[in-house]
Structures are given as structure tokens and as C-alpha cells.
Amino acid sequence: MKIVYTDSLVIGAGLAGLRVAIASRMRGQDTLILSLIPSKRSHSAAAQGGMQASLGAATRGEGDNEDVHFADTVKGSDWGCDQVVARMFTHTAPKAIRQLAAWGVPWSRVRAGDHQVVVNAERVTIREREEAHGLIMARDFGGTKKWRTCYTADGTGHSMLYAMGNKAIELNIPVLERQEAIALIHNGDRCHGAIVRNLITGELVAYVATATTIATGGYGHIYKVSTNAVIVEGMGAAIALETGRAPLGNMEAVQFHPTAIVPAGILTTEGCRGDGGVLRDVDGYRFMPDYEPEKKELASRDVVSRRMTEHIRKGKGVPSRYGDHLWLDITLLGKEHIEHNLREVQEICQYFLGIDPVKDFIPVRPTQHYSMGGVRTSRTGESAGLRGLFAVGEAACWDLHGFNRLGGNSVSETAVSGMIVGEYVADYCEGATLDISTGVIRGFLEREDAYIGQLVNRSSGEHVYELRDAMQQIMMEKVGIFRNGGQLQQALDELKALLRRSQNLALRNRIRSSNPELVDALRLPRMLKLAICVTKGALQRTESRGAHTREDYPERNDRDWLKRTLAYWKNETDEEPTLEYEDLDIMQMELPPGFRGYGVDTAIPHSDTARRQQQIDEIKKSMPDADRYTLQTALMPFELPAKFREKNERIGVGYA
Amino acid sequence: MSETVQSQAGLGRGGGRHLQLHIFRYNPQLPGDQPRMQTYEVEEREGMTLFIALNEIREQQDPSLQFDFVCRAGICGSCGMVINGRPDLACHTLTAKFPDGEITLLPLPAFELIGDLSVDTGKFMRAVSERIEGWIHSADAEGVDINRLEARMDPDLAEQIYEIDRCIECGCCISACGTKRMRPDFLGAVGFIHVARFHLDTRDQRSDDDWYEILGDDDGIFGCMSLLGCEDNCPKNLPHQTQIAFLRRKMALVR
Numbered sequence: 001m002k003i004v005y006t007d008s009l010v011i012g013a014g015l016a017g018l019r020v021a022i023a024s025r026m027r028g029q030d031t032l033i034l035s036l037i038p039s040k041r042s043h044s045a046a047a048q049g050g051m052q053a054s055l056g057a058a059t060r061g062e063g064d065n066e067d068v069h070f071a072d073t074v075k076g077s078d079w080g081c082d083q084v085v086a087r088m089f090t091h092t093a094p095k096a097i098r099q100l101a102a103w104g105v106p107w108s109r110v111r112a113g114d115h116q117v118v119v120n121a122e123r124v125t126i127r128e129r130e131e132a133h134g135l136i137m138a139r140d141f142g143g144t145k146k147w148r149t150c151y152t153a154d155g156t157g158h159s160m161l162y163a164m165g166n167k168a169i170e171l172n173i174p175v176l177e178r179q180e181a182i183a184l185i186h187n188g189d190r191c192h193g194a195i196v197r198n199l200i201t202g203e204l205v206a207y208v209a210t211a212t213t214i215a216t217g218g219y220g221h222i223y224k225v226s227t228n229a230v231i232v233e234g235m236g237a238a239i240a241l242e243t244g245r246a247p248l249g250n251m252e253a254v255q256f257h258p259t260a261i262v263p264a265g266i267l268t269t270e271g272c273r274g275d276g277g278v279l280r281d282v283d284g285y286r287f288m289p290d291y292e293p294e295k296k297e298l299a300s301r302d303v304v305s306r307r308m309t310e311h312i313r314k315g316k317g318v319p320s321r322y323g324d325h326l327w328l329d330i331t332l333l334g335k336e337h338i339e340h341n342l343r344e345v346q347e348i349c350q351y352f353l354g355i356d357p358v359k360d361f362i363p364v365r366p367t368q369h370y371s372m373g374g375v376r377t378s379r380t381g382e383s384a385g386l387r388g389l390f391a392v393g394e395a396a397c398w399d400l401h402g403f404n405r406l407g408g409n410s411v412s413e414t415a416v417s418g419m420i421v422g423e424y425v426a427d428y429c430e431g432a433t434l435d436i437s438t439g440v441i442r443g444f445l446e447r448e449d450a451y452i453g454q455l456v457n458r459s460s461g462e463h464v465y466e467l468r469d470a471m472q473q474i475m476m477e478k479v480g481i482f483r484n485g486g487q488l489q490q491a492l493d494e495l496k497a498l499l500r501r502s503q504n505l506a507l508r509n510r511i512r513s514s515n516p517e518l519v520d521a522l523r524l525p526r527m528l529k530l531a532i533c534v535t536k537g538a539l540q541r542t543e544s545r546g547a548h549t550r551e552d553y554p555e556r557n558d559r560d561w562l563k564r565t566l567a568y569w570k571n572e573t574d575e576e577p578t579l580e581y582e583d584l585d586i587m588q589m590e591l592p593p594g595f596r597g598y599g600v601d602t603a604i605p606h607s608d609t610a611r612r613q614q615q616i617d618e619i620k621k622s623m624p625d626a627d628r629y630t631l632q633t634a635l636m637p638f639e640l641p642a643k644f645r646e647k648n649e650r651i652g653v654g655y656a
Numbered sequence: 657m658s659e660t661v662q663s664q665a666g667l668g669r670g671g672g673r674h675l676q677l678h679i680f681r682y683n684p685q686l687p688g689d690q691p692r693m694q695t696y697e698v699e700e701r702e703g704m705t706l707f708i709a710l711n712e713i714r715e716q717q718d719p720s721l722q723f724d725f726v727c728r729a730g731i732c733g734s735c736g737m738v739i740n741g742r743p744d745l746a747c748h749t750l751t752a753k754f755p756d757g758e759i760t761l762l763p764l765p766a767f768e769l770i771g772d773l774s775v776d777t778g779k780f781m782r783a784v785s786e787r788i789e790g791w792i793h794s795a796d797a798e799g800v801d802i803n804r805l806e807a808r809m810d811p812d813l814a815e816q817i818y819e820i821d822r823c824i825e826c827g828c829c830i831s832a833c834g835t836k837r838m839r840p841d842f843l844g845a846v847g848f849i850h851v852a853r854f855h856l857d858t859r860d861q862r863s864d865d866d867w868y869e870i871l872g873d874d875d876g877i878f879g880c881m882s883l884l885g886c887e888d889n890c891p892k893n894l895p896h897q898t899q900i901a902f903l904r905r906k907m908a909l910v911r
């Protein structure tokens with residue numbers, strides 16, 4: 001029995017995981033990162049477009065601050081997020097980006113003077129201020145009032161991941177590559193680490209830790225086509241679910257990005273539309289202004305994806321052998337802009353489509369992109385069911401995004417929540433002691449070893465790729481952008497049948513060491529459990545909120561559904577999760593539910609909304625001279641680690 | 657030694673070309689396993705990349721076949737392999753590129769073999785970062801006040817840094833390097849481009865003397881024979897030779 005002990009164990013070496021590990025290490029704790037792959041290959045690298053932080057240095061960002069970023073984030077979430085978390089996040093985002101600047105990210109900078117840009121398909125001149133020259137620049141993104149998305153050309157995630165990865169190397173943090181956590185070690189209500197399989201040798205090792213942090217990203221590949229990297233299969237969330245104790249939050253909240261290329265499903269960044277690109281239909285007609293006259297192509301992602309799907313259903317899609325699609329047109333941005341600021345997009349078009357976006361339209365279609373759901377945590381990032389278990393980034397439902405995430409807020413969340421949760425993880429490590437018997441550890445190791453043995457020895461049974469394909473097709477066809485009760489029920493029944501069949505998987509390559517089929521076979525039942533959580537959550541949520549759209553319940557229903565779904569897998573033999581619900585308390589909100597500004601307001605209001613609004617109005621009236629910080633604290637106080645509480649400076653306004 | 661796995665029934669109905677993929681096979685974890693070439697037949701479809709073809713082989717013909725893909729979009733650098741004699745990223749290689757439909761795939765040389773087409777670039781790249789101390793060296797970095805306006809940077813400089821910060825550590829330059837074959841400890845283009853990136857960055861306070869300690873010998877910048885393998889085979893088209901020439905001249909002026 002091989003056991004490795006550490007203080008802080010981090011599973012996943014993308015931006016969020018690295019940042020937590022860096023925090024632990026800087027606080028003097030022994031820290032280990034486990035990763036399926038080399039850290040710098042993590043899916044964080046795919047964030048092309050940018051990181052939201054309210055620096056307000058760009059001219060079109062003037063007047064931006066935490067309050068505006070907060071309001072955009074809450075509206076974007078369709079009031080499904082935790083507003084206290086949104087405050088913690090928007091307050092810390094400027095600090096995160098400035099820290100990353102010091103660590104080496106070559107953020108694109110403000111260039112003083114006149115610039116020709118494309119806004120609403122027209123060339124306009126914007127003058128950048130002399131006094132802002134050399135500060136961090138920002139671009140426009142969907143669903144935001146200000147230009148707030150900071151970037152390095154279109155390689156933001158890559159630059160951030162390399163800077164963060166290099167910081168971890170500087171701090172001498174070991175990243176153990178090609179290691180997969182296949183179970184969490186837990187006893188009572190406490191997590192003690194993970195059972196980890198070496199993907200090369202097949203060896204199982206117990207990593208025992210005071211604090212264990214899941215930073216494994218989303219669960220995109222329960223869908224057949226996803227913009228996500230192929231390793232994004234939700235395993236961190238799944239092993240948390242399998243403890244029976246740790247709930248997953250809002251698993252039905254799945255985002256579809258408007259512009260993935262057809263058929264490969266590779267993303268073209270929102271920066272294409274942020275920089276002035278438009279969407280066109282089979283006739284070359286720009287249709288978004290008809291649906292969303294105000295924000296047009298830059299409405300929130302869920303809105304644009306729905307409108308595109310509606311338009312295709314009206315027969316306006318471009319037919320192709322891979323199904324109907326629409327066109328993304330960035331030709332109007334010009335060669336120089338595309339070659340400088342959208343080069344990755346150009347490369348993707350050249351390599352995967354054989355076209356040049358300087359002169360050709362790009363075939364695009366809404367495609368699974370982001371998982372708002374994940375391991376449900378408290379505001380400190382700790383699991384709602386297991387002490388000593390933390391989750392961060394896309395793997396977590398910290399609940400910054402509610403039912404729809406804004407573009408630029410995910411890569412931002414990785415760095416910001418990594419900073420914040422990293423401090424709470426370090427606090428936990430300082431306060432807690434490791435208290436576990438080797439008997440418990442041995443029990444988990446033997447259980448996993450026996451399961452793998454069974455799998456490798458079974459001579460006939462189900463075929464892993466056939467079952468996985470069936471699951472992915474069900475999710476695409478029945479749990480996609482538009483959902484309805486009948487299809488969701490069918491999907492649930494079919495997924496449960498697949499889960500039963502997956503108990504009888506047989507391998508063709510029956511070895512325990514490096515074996516891709518074994519890896520997939522170990523993941524499949526876990527992916528099915530996640531798919532079932534998504535589907536059941538979607539079936540029970542009889543409303544439409546953010547990215548979750550029910551054709552049979554088109555209204556947002558605050559009266560009955562202003563709540564977060566919690567999915568528990570209570571017994572190993574269960575075929576579906578037990579769903580519980582956590583109310584979002586309007587009386588504690590800084591921004592009570594309102595109209596997002598898309599289409600027509602059909603929301604069914606909650607009785608507390610008017611009461612809370614009145615209360616807020618009274619508080620505001622009673623403090624006529626209060627500055628925005630004092631007022632904010634009076635409305636909804638929030639906590640942060642001491643080192644992140646101070647105000648943020650901005651050009652022209654100082655700390656106001 | 658070569659063996660052919662017949663395509664499954666059903667393949668061919670789509671009317672596409674029949675591709676022959678000749679793939680290096682060897683699993684060091686399997687006692688007694690011998691290196692060999694194995695041929696698979698795949699029916700080509702429109703827009704097929706090696707990512708699609710290899711996964712189809714694994715799922716339908718041979719589940720033991722090892723290879724690495726992560727982003728499958730040409731940005732993470734996981735899938736470098738030698739494709740018909742040249743190192744490149746498999747994910748962004750369209751099968752239509754090969755007129756005769758014959759594709760030979762070998763693992764990247766110069767890296768530890770994990771199995772079949774999978775090699776350990778992670779360990780190598782981490783060692784490169786440690787050797788060149790590939791992070792910002794600044795006396796005041798830790799003391800930086802993250803509440804205040806960030807230090808300004810010239811917009812042109814930021815763009816120039818990003819230009820050479822685009823390396824994805826895929827390892828193609830190392831596999832294509834003649835010097836690396838002769839000198840096992842040669843730093844290679846991936847190391848040089850990282851050094852050039854930090855050398856250019858005004859936030860990094862290292863002097864040319866400091867860089868000389870890292871680069872100033874035949875395992876460093878003076879070992880390069882200028883065969884241009886790195887530049888010719890870089891999937892990101894990075895300007896390796898310009899950067900190497902610049903660093904060599906800089907270092908030659910130090911002592």
C-alpha cells in the first residue's frame with residue numbers, strides 16, 4: 001500500500017488549480033498538484049478572448065467599477081448566482097489581473113490617440129486617453145455595459161496559463177502528470193485525499209491530505225459536440241458526487257456558445273463579435289438586430305444561441321452535410337486587425353476549414369461550451385457536504401454564474417477564485433489536523449483495486465465506446481438548448497438504462513497499465529451519473545432561466561424557482577440523484593430580480609422582490625451622502641481574506 | 657515487422673478514399689513487447705484530421721492504441737508526432753493533405769516514450785523552465801501593490817512579447833533539431849524562444865551577464881548549427897532563427 005502525505009492536494013493543473021496551489025505554497029504548506037496532462041496543456045489555454053476586470057482604462061471602459069461589473073454578472077446569471085460571491089469576485093478581479101501583470105502576462109495595452117474600430121458594423125473612431133497610455137486595455141464582450149475584457153491578442157488563456165505555470169515552477173510546486181484521481185478518501189463528514197491511478201503504470205496510490213481541492217474543469221463531453229478539450233469529462237465533480245455526501249449544484253445549467261465552427265466544434269472567440277463581427281443567415285442577411293435591437297450580436301451568450309437556433313428553425317440556416325449552420329462574418333474587421341488580434345481564429349479557419357476569414361464567412365453553430373454547475377461549495381470554496389474538500393473554477397458551483405456565464409468571466413473566475421479560495425484552503429490547512437486511520441485508506445484502495453480487477457477480467461459484456469456515443473447523442477438531442485418535459489423524461493429513462501448497462505463493461509484490451517480503453521471505461525459510469533444529474537435537474541426545473549430553456553415553461557419563475565438545485569448520489573446502487581433545493585433569499589440581495597433586457601419581460605415575480613426593492617430604496621434615501629462603498633456595505637456586506645479587502649485604484653478617479 | 661488490421665465491415669460505404677495509416681507500436685509497460693509498425697485502414701471523410709482518424713481507429717479497431725490529444729484545436733501542443741517524416745501537430749493535420757492516402761506516424765524522437773505515439777514532453781519542458789528559470793525575475797514583484805494602477809508598458813513591447821510568448825511547448829523543434837541529436841543537453845529552440853521572451857520583457861531584471869550563465873556555451877546558444885529544423889517545423893511559425901541569432905550576438909558581446 002503506497003501512501004503519500006501532503007498538506008494541500010490539488011487535483012487539476014489549469015489556472016484555478018495552479019492558483020490555489022500557489023496560495024498554499026506561499027503560506028508555507030506542502031503542496032502537490034495532480035494532473036492528467038502537463039499543466040500548460042490544460043483547457044485554460046483555450047480561453048482566447050479575455051478576462052473581465054473593471055480597470056476602466058480604455059475609453060469605452062471609462063466609468064467602470066466593481067458595481068457595474070457586479071450588475072452585469074448578476075443580470076447575466078438571470079439572478080441565479082450568489083450575489084455575495086459576485087461581489088467577492090468583482091472586487092478581487094482587478095487585483096488578480098494586476099498580480100498576473102507582475103507575474104509576466106503581456107496584457108495588450110492602451111495606445112493613446114485615435115483608433116478606427118468597428119461598432120455595429122460601422123467604422124467609428126475612438127480616442128484613447130493620453131493619461132491611460134500603457135495601462136491594460138480592454139475589449140467589448142457580450143452582456144457587458146463597458147469594455148471590460150482584458151486580453152493578450154487572442155491568446156489570453158495561453159499567456160495566463162504560462163505565467164501562472166511558470167510561477168508554480170518558480171515556487172517549486174510538484175505537478176505530478178498523467179495521474180487520475182478516481183475516488184475521494186472520506187470518513188464521516190471529512191475528506192482526506194484521493195485514490196489516484198497512474199495512467200502509465202496503472203499503479204494505485206493513496207494521496208492523503210489535510211485539504212483536497214478539485215479543479216478539474218467542467219463536464220462538456222457528456223455532449224457529443226463540445227468546444228471543450230477532450231479531457232473535460234467532469235471527473236472531479238463525479239468523484240465528489242460518488243462520496244454520497246458532497247452535492248453538485250445547478251448541473252442543468254449548461255452553456256452553449258454561439259460560434260463554434262462546423263463540424264469540428266472548435267471555438268471561435270466572442271472577441272470576433274466583440275471586435276465588430278456580425279452573424280448572417282443563408283441569404284447573407286444580418287438577423288440579430290431583428291431579434292435583439294439593442295445588444296444585437298453582443299447580447300448574452302444564452303440569448304444569442306437561442307436566437308440563432310430559432311432562426312435556423314425558421315429555415316434560414318445554411319444547409320450542409322453536417323446539418324444547418326449560420327455564418328460569422330469578420331471580413332469587415334480587415335486583414336490587419338484579424339492578423340493581429342484574431343490570429344488564432346484565422347489559424348483555426350485555415351487549418352480546419354481551409355478558408356481565410358479575411359475574405360470568407362465562417363460556418364458556425366451554437367455548441368456546448370461551459371458548465372455552470374459543479375461541486376457545490378460555500379463562499380470559502382468548501383464543499384457543502386464534506387469538510388476539507390474544496391472546489392474551484394469551472395469544476396465548482398461557487399455560484400458566480402448562476403444560469404448563464406458572461407464571456408470573459410470564466411478565465412477571470414479561475415484566477416480570482418483561485419486567489420480567494422486559495423487563502424481559505426491555506427487557513428483550513430493551518431487550523432485542521434490530519435486524523436485518519438490507515439485502515440480507512442486501505443479500504444478505499446482495495447475497493448478501487450477490486451473494481452479495476454473486475455473490469456479487466458470480464459471476458460464479455462458491453463462496449464465502452466458504443467455506450468459513450470449513445471449517452472452523448474441523447475444529451476445532444478434531448479438535453480440541449482431548447483428542452484421540454486417529454487424529451488427530458490425520455491432522456492432520463494434512456495440514460496438510466498445506459499448506466500445499468502455500464503455496470504457490465506468488458507474491455508478488448510485487458511491490461512491494467514497504460515490502457516486508454518480502461519481509462520474510458522472507468523470514466524463512463526461517472527459521466528453517465530453526471531448526465532443523469534443534468535437531465536433530472538432540467539426535467540424538474542419547470543421554468544426557463546439563463547441557459548436553461550424549457551419550451552413548455554418559457555417564463556422565468558422567481559415565485560417557485562429562485563433556488564439552486566443540489567444533486568446527491570446517496571447510495572451506490574441508486575440510478576438517479578436525490579434532488580434538494582436551496583432557496584436564494586431575495587431579502588438579502590443587493591440587486592433584486594428584474595428584467596434582463598432581452599425580448600419581452602414575462603418573468604413570474606416573487607412576492608419578496610417588491611418588498612426588498614422598497615427596503616433598498618429606503619436605505620439609499622436614508623444615506624444621501626454615503627459613498628458607493630458605504631452604501632454597498634449597508635445593502636449587502638461581504639467577507640474576503642484580509643489581504644484582498646482594500647479598494648482598487650483606477651485612472652482618473654483614484655480610489656473613488 | 658508489420659501486420660495489417662482489416663477495416664471493419666461497413667467501412668467504405670461512404671465512398672471516401674481508403675487511407676493507410678502506418679503507425680509505430682510499442683508499449684514499454686508490456687513485458688516482451690517489441691517495437692513494430694502496424695497498418696490500419698480508415699475511410700476518409702470530408703474535413704478528416706488525424707485527430708478524427710486516430711480516434712476512429714481506437715474506438716472501432718484497436719482500443720490499445722496510445723496517443724495524446726487535449727484541445728484538438730492546435731493550441732495546447734499535446735499531439736506532436738512525426739507525420740510522413742516531419743514533426744507537426746496531428747490535430748490540425750487534414751488527411752486530405754496526403755495525395756496518395758499513405759500516412760506514416762511515429763512518436764516524436766528526443767523524448768521519453770510512453771507508448772506508441774505518446775511521449776513525455778511534460779518532464780522535458782519542466783526541466784527547460786527550471787534550467788532557464790523561466791519566470792519574471794524582479795526584486796519588487798512580490799512587493800507589488802495589487803490595489804494600485806499596474807506598471808505601464810509600451811503597447812508595442814506588449815505585442816512583441818506576446819509574439820514570442822506564443823510557444824506551446826509541443827516539442828516539434830526539439831525533434832527536428834540536428835544539434836539536439838549530437839548534444840543530449842542542448843537547450844534547443846523551445847528554450848531559446850523562452851529566453852528571448854524574458855530577455856525582451858522589461859519586467860525581468862536579469863542582465864546579459866545573468867543570461868550568459870544560462871546560455872553561454874555549446875549546450876546553449878553557441879551550439880546551434882543553424883540547420884533551421886526548428887523554424888521549418890514550428891507549428892506556430894515562431895521566428896526561431898531570428899531570436900537565436902539575436903541571442904547569440906548578444907551573448908557573444910558579453911565576454
